[in-house]
Amino acid sequence: MSVPEYNYSEIEKKWQKIWADEKAFCASDSFDKPKYYCLIEFPYPSGAGLHVGHPRSNTALDIISRKRRMERYNVLYPIGWDAFGLPTENYAIDNNIHPSIVTEKNINHFREQLQRIGFSFDYSREVNTTDPKYYKWTQWIFLKLFENGLAYKDKININYCPSCKVGLANEEVVDGECERCHNKVVRRTKEQWMLKITDYAQKLLDGLDDIDFIERVKIQQRNWIGRSEGAEVDFAIANKDYKLRVFTTRPDTLFGATYMVISPEHPILDEFSSDIKNIDEVIKYREITALKSDMERTELNKDKSGVELKGIKAINPVNDHEIPIFVSDYVLMSYGTGAIMAVPGHDTRDYEFAKKFNLPIIEVVSGGNIEEEAYTDSENGVLINSGLLNGLKVPDAKKKIIQFLTDKNAGEKTINYKLRDWVFSRQRYWGEPIPLVKCDTCGWVPLPYNQLPLTLPEVDEFKPGEGGESPLANVTDWVNTTCPKCGKPATRETDTMPQWAGSSWYFLRYIDPHNDDELAAKENLNYWLPVDWYNGGMEHTTLHLLYSRFWHKFLYDIGVVTSPEPYQKRTSHGMILGENGEKMSKSRGNVVNPDDMVDEYGADAFRMYEMFMGAFDQPIPWSTHGVKGCKRFLDRVWRLQESIEGEEIRPDMESLTHKMIKKVSQDYEAMKYNTAIATMMSYVNDVYAKETISKREYLTLITLLNPVAPHITEEIYHNLGGEGLLSLSEWPKWDESKCEDAVKEIAVQVNGKLRGTIVIPADADEKAIEGLALDQENVKNYIEGKTIVKIIVIKGRIVNIVVK
RNA sequence: GCGGGCGUGGCGGAAUUGGCAGACGCGCUAGACUUAGGAUCUAGUGUCAUUGACGUGGGGGUUCAAGUCCCUUCGCCCGCACCA
Numbered sequence: 001m002s003v004p005e006y007n008y009s010e011i012e013k014k015w016q017k018i019w020a021d022e023k024a025f026c027a028s029d030s031f032d033k034p035k036y037y038c039l040i041e042f043p044y045p046s047g048a049g050l051h052v053g054h055p056r057s058n059t060a061l062d063i064i065s066r067k068r069r070m071e072r073y074n075v076l077y078p079i080g081w082d083a084f085g086l087p088t089e090n091y092a093i094d095n096n097i098h099p100s101i102v103t104e105k106n107i108n109h110f111r112e113q114l115q116r117i118g119f120s121f122d123y124s125r126e127v128n129t130t131d132p133k134y135y136k137w138t139q140w141i142f143l144k145l146f147e148n149g150l151a152y153k154d155k156i157n158i159n160y161c162p163s164c165k166v167g168l169a170n171e172e173v174v175d176g177e178c179e180r181c182h183n184k185v186v187r188r189t190k191e192q193w194m195l196k197i198t199d200y201a202q203k204l205l206d207g208l209d210d211i212d213f214i215e216r217v218k219i220q221q222r223n224w225i226g227r228s229e230g231a232e233v234d235f236a237i238a239n240k241d242y243k244l245r246v247f248t249t250r251p252d253t254l255f256g257a258t259y260m261v262i263s264p265e266h267p268i269l270d271e272f273s274s275d276i277k278n279i280d281e282v283i284k285y286r287e288i289t290a291l292k293s294d295m296e297r298t299e300l301n302k303d304k305s306g307v308e309l310k311g312i313k314a315i316n317p318v319n320d321h322e323i324p325i326f327v328s329d330y331v332l333m334s335y336g337t338g339a340i341m342a343v344p345g346h347d348t349r350d351y352e353f354a355k356k357f358n359l360p361i362i363e364v365v366s367g368g369n370i371e372e373e374a375y376t377d378s379e380n381g382v383l384i385n386s387g388l389l390n391g392l393k394v395p396d397a398k399k400k401i402i403q404f405l406t407d408k409n410a411g412e413k414t415i416n417y418k419l420r421d422w423v424f425s426r427q428r429y430w431g432e433p434i435p436l437v438k439c440d441t442c443g444w445v446p447l448p449y450n451q452l453p454l455t456l457p458e459v460d461e462f463k464p465g466e467g468g469e470s471p472l473a474n475v476t477d478w479v480n481t482t483c484p485k486c487g488k489p490a491t492r493e494t495d496t497m498p499q500w501a502g503s504s505w506y507f508l509r510y511i512d513p514h515n516d517d518e519l520a521a522k523e524n525l526n527y528w529l530p531v532d533w534y535n536g537g538m539e540h541t542t543l544h545l546l547y548s549r550f551w552h553k554f555l556y557d558i559g560v561v562t563s564p565e566p567y568q569k570r571t572s573h574g575m576i577l578g579e580n581g582e583k584m585s586k587s588r589g590n591v592v593n594p595d596d597m598v599d600e601y602g603a604d605a606f607r608m609y610e611m612f613m614g615a616f617d618q619p620i621p622w623s624t625h626g627v628k629g630c631k632r633f634l635d636r637v638w639r640l641q642e643s644i645e646g647e648e649i650r651p652d653m654e655s656l657t658h659k660m661i662k663k664v665s666q667d668y669e670a671m672k673y674n675t676a677i678a679t680m681m682s683y684v685n686d687v688y689a690k691e692t693i694s695k696r697e698y699l700t701l702i703t704l705l706n707p708v709a710p711h712i713t714e715e716i717y718h719n720l721g722g723e724g725l726l727s728l729s730e731w732p733k734w735d736e737s738k739c740e741d742a743v744k745e746i747a748v749q750v751n752g753k754l755r756g757t758i759v760i761p762a763d764a765d766e767k768a769i770e771g772l773a774l775d776q777e778n779v780k781n782y783i784e785g786k787t788i789v790k791i792i793v794i795k796g797r798i799v800n801i802v803v804k
Numbered sequence: 805g806c807g808g809g810c811g812u813g814g815c816g817g818a819a820u821u822g823g824c825a826g827a828c829g830c831g832c833u834a835g836a837c838u839u840a841g842g843a844u845c846u847a848g849u850g851u852c853a854u855u856g857a858c859g860u861g862g863g864g865g866u867u868c869a870a871g872u873c874c875c876u877u878c879g880c881c882c883g884c885a886c887c888a
Contacts, residue, residue, distance in 0.1 A: 216808060216883090223807065223884060230888080248888055261888090304886080330886040340888045348805080349886040418887060538882080612829070614817055618809095619881085623816065628842095629829050635844090675818070678828035685828090688845095747824035752869050754824055792868050798823045802868050 003719070006638040008602030012711040016118055024725055025069075025120040027076040031527050036073040038065045039507055039567070041536040041544070042080040042127075044499075045106035046087055050113040051584060052592045052610070052622060053576045057535050059607045059708075060573060060616060060671060062119045064533060066707035067668055069120075070731035076528060077120055078510035080127035081107050085499045089430035093462045099430045103130055113595060117603045118710055120727070125513045129502030134509060135432040136453035137519045138501050141551065143435060143446045144558060150196045151424065153444065159423075160188035186290070193434060193495060195422040197550045201225050204419075204549055213570040214617075217541050224542040226418025231402050233341065233411035235260060235314040237272070238322055244268060244314055247336030247416055250346065250378065251405070252397035255386040256364035257341040258354070260314050260325045261306065264289040265333040269309075277310040282327055289329040304353045305329065316341075317410040318387065318401075328353065334420055345370045346381075365394060422547065424498060429462045429471040431496030439483035439490040448484055454492075470494040503544055504551040507531055507566060519560065526562055534567040537575070545570070571671060574619040581621045592622050604709035605631035611673035611708055630677075634712055636684055637705065641719060645692035653697055654738055656686060661734035664704045673708070680705055695720065700732050748773045749800040750782040758799070766793045773799040 019025060038061045043054060065077035083103045092099040107128065114121070127134055145151045163183035197204075205225050208218045230249035237244060244260065262268060264286040273279050285307045306328030313322040330349060331340055344354035344361040351374035354361050361370060364386045368375025375381065383389040388404065389397040405411030425434070435447040435454040447454055457478040462471050472494040473479065483490040505519075511528045512520035536545070545567075552566035577583055578590025585591065597606040608630040614620040649657050660683050667676035683701060687693045693701075699720065702713040706726055717726035740762055746769075748756045756776040760769055770791050773779060779801065786803040793799050 219808065220883060226884090226887070228887075246888075250888075328886090330888095332887075335887050337888095342888085347886090347888070349888080352886080416887080418884090541883085609829095612816095618817095620816070623830070625830050626816070632844095633829085639844095674816095675828080678818075681828055745824090749824080749869075752867095757824070790868070792823095794823060794869095798869080800823080800868050 003638070003641040006635055006712065008604065008634075008712065009599075011715045012116070012118060012598075012603050015711045015714045016115060019118075019120070019725075019727070020123075022725070023124070024727060025065075025075075025077065026122045026124050027078075028074050029524060029527075030074075031523070033072065033074040035528055035532075036065075036068040036075045037507075037528050037531045037533075038068070038075065038077045039510075039531045039534045040079075041540060042082050042503070042506055043110060044082045044085060044087075045103065045110045047091055047102070047106055048586070048591075049106075049109055050594055052594050052597070053584065054114075055117055055594055055607065056576055056610050056616075057537075057573050058114070058117070058119050059610050060673065061533065061535050062607075063611070063668055063673065063707040065120055066710065066727060067665075067731060069728060070703070070706075072730070076125075076510065077122060078125045078127075078507075079114065079119070079121040079123065080125075080506055080510065081110070081129065082499065082503045082506070083107065083128055083130040084431050084497075084502055086428065086430075089428055089462060092430070098458075099462065100130065103128075116598050117594065117607060120710070125510050127506055127509045127513050129432075129506065130430075132453040132455045133516065135502065137509065138432050138497065138505070139435045139447075139452050139454060140449065140519065141505060141555070142432075142497065142501070143449065143452075144560075145195060145554065146436070146444075146446055148554070148558065150199060150554065152194055152196070153191055154194050155189060155191050160186050160190065162186060188290070191425075192423050193425040193493075195424045195550075197422045197547070198417060198419055200550050200553055201227070201417040201419050203553050204546065207549065207553065207565050211565050211570070212568055214572060216538070217545070217570055217572060220538075220541045221546055224419065224546065228416050228418075230414060230416060231398075231405065231411050232337065232414045233317065233405060235317060235341065237268075238313040238315055240272070240275075240312070242268070242271065244325075244339055245337045246339045246341045247414065248341055249416075250343065250394075250398075251401045251411070252383060252386075252389060252392075252394050253343040253346050253364050254316070254318050254341065254401055255389070256343040256345045256362045257316055257323065258344060258360045258362060259323050259342045261328045261331050261340050261342050261350075261353070262325060263331040263333040263338040264327050264329055266327070266338045268339075269327070272309075272312055275311045278307065282307050282309065285327060285329075304349075304356050306353065306357070308357070317405070317408065324359075326353075326357070335418065336416055344374065346374055346376055348374045348376060350374070364389075422500075422550075424501070425495035426498050427470040427494075428496055429456070429459065431498065432501055433472070434493040434495055434497060436493045437481060437483055437490045438493065439486060439488060441488060442483055442485045442490075444493075445483055445485045445490070451484070470496060472496070500544060500547050504548040505555070507534075507548075508552075508555075508561065525560075529561060530563040530565055531567045533569045533571070535571045535573060538572050541572075572617060574615070574617050576613075577619055577621045579622050579624070584622070592624070597624070597627055601627045601631040602634070602711075604712045605634055608634070608677060608708050612677045614674060616671045616673055633681055633684065634709060636688065637701070637709075638712060638716065640684070640687065640693050640698060640701075641716060643687075643692045644695055644698060644720075646694040647696060648694060649696045649700075650694055653687075653690075653694070655741055656683060657697055657700055658734045658738040661700065661704065661732045662736075662739055665731070665734070668707065677708065702726065703729065703732055744796055746796065747798045748776055748779055749798065750779060751802060752800060755779050755782050762796070766795075769793050769799060773801065 040057045040061050065075050068075045088099045088102050091102055129135060161183055205222060205227060208221060228249050230247055231251040232245055232247050233251060234243040234245050269282060276282060306326045309325045309327060312325060314325050316323055342350040344350040344359060345363045346365055362385060363370045364383060365375060365381035366384045367377060367381040378394050381394050383392050383397045389400060392400060402413045433454045433456055435452060437445045437447065439445050457475045459471060459475055479491050479494060481490055481492055482488065508520050512524045515521055548566055552561060555561045556564050580590055582590060594606065605627055609627040612630055613626055660679055663679045664676045680701065702716050706713040710727060714726045743759050743761055745757050745759050747754055748758055756778045758772045758776060760772060770793060783801060783803050789802040789804050791801050
């Protein structure tokens, strides 16, 4: 039979249209089948368009989604747009064009690019975080958080980006720089809306035990939450009625505390400003500190700096010694209580500080050599010079001192978390308005739910207001309103929400995207949740992934959702690098555009290479040559149409075919796409060697290949006279008994070195195998004149003859 | 410093978890077909050596057997960090 040339662009367009027309990949809400919910992180539709990194995650879960459909699941594989954010706003400012226009244009471009690659997304469920019908529910969730006391406004030191003129969440600061613009972040005091994610620290930690996240992600989240057990201890200020409270993980070393250190932002400085003789010096130090980011302040090899507070002293509660108080930038107001007791003998940082400032170093835990360095072992050390604690091991000393402090009302056991509350305000235009009204009599008043969504007002200027205020502050008509509670004149909050808001719950909206009465209908949520498999980048582990788990747990607590965790399984893909092995970026000039690949090699070859290029979870450089190789393979698969002979699987292909079904099926599940594809390549090589292929063998091959290369396989299926769509046909099953070979070739070693191979029946016993091995010509040469010490036979694997 | 990971041909990577190292692909070499080849097909391709030896960053160890386990060392990547 002769077939036309493989015209990929025609074939791909044709099937993409058919799939769309027949709504082949739309999820059904009939609830009559087992469901499977696959999720990829919805893209931020940037002006630069899609890059070859996006399709890696998309294709991986497209394969899973397509396989699940063929396994007869009701599959939800949605797509949407995380469209609020700074780049769009900055573009809008630079070009004086409304961000919504830019957003729409970018979304259309992204959608076209994605559609050309043939992902089986349910486009009927698209969501867009900037759509008022969507952010109505983002605002609704915020109001619920507010109602439940999880949103509060606080005057705090925040990370401030002088370039973007916005406050940033701690989690958004990367290496002391603004994550978006890479400019240095400074500290600045500002009233901000905060979300109490810290209230959920323990739940977020505990929840990790019950879900199937790759270990790297769990570890990273645990570290970020940073639970530590310790104690808070009160140090009195001499001659004052004031207690300076510290947090310590080593209360056992209390007798070794020879000074204290407080953060430059600590309120005690204002409290005792008239008592501190060198207050001018202290204030100057505070001003210098304010310019630094936490990262700079806490850098390990940094020279210790600080100023002693002259005129006030603290009293160690266990021995009543008066000790000096220092202010130093290495103590952060945002962790613990903003003050520490310094134990230079047993803490490395305190040791360095004490050396620099010539402070006494007392050994209170024996076992190390504090002449040389701090002894920080918290397991084996034994307490000395510590009164009631002498002779105790560290863990016992901790218990005893905590009891002692509790009895004396001078402290207590506490658990501290590294995690900080989420700074939720942005002084930007392109975000969800915060639906609150400030009334002089009633305070902060939530907008009634029936007034949602509170939409963004049209403005001409998107530039931030003076002093970093939101552009919304300039829209007087919009800002001035009446109090929903008392009806008196009041003003709206002008800050907007961060980009993380819309992305914290988008997977819920996919479940019921057009519902105007609820975030999503309860029965739909019950059916679809949790997300069965969520794949995304490692860079979102501590930001998006943690935030959305927090929101979900809150929604669970107030009865909106019925699953305690949003995502049952989380995997992560490695980054795709440029051909030169460096990170792909415009400035490096090594960006590869997927459109070019689709044009030149077709979507199927492109998808296939994305999966074939290497281990899915590892970073990998792009190679356009590699795409070519995949295209060649698809050409070979296509040409098999000329070599069809016979209907059913031929005996000599049976084991190979069943082994392929097994290997490909299992490898897809384990995200070992590269070896799954290699298996199919080998199979095709074998078929070429045999020159013909039966129809059943061919159908099996294209069915297994379909999730990776859906267009070409759909076309071949159609040419073979297949009914309906291959994409909705049944996944092949393998017969375990047919995966075994009747005969096997195994290696024969002498003293661990390969000396020959033998072919044995699968059921051969050890004696027979030994005999065959010893009979090998080459083996004989190596055992001649030597004594056989023993013969090791590993069934189906290897024979090793040990001689002397 | 702590936590996680990586190191295998010219390149991307395989290796049933202790059992024939280098599957599969790229690239390269030779040949066939062709007016032509950046198409296709066939054969070859770890290194050195004409029987064999050596080979998974280096060194040591356990074992009949090590890319895989243990010790040690070097290099690289990622995350977190004066976190008290």
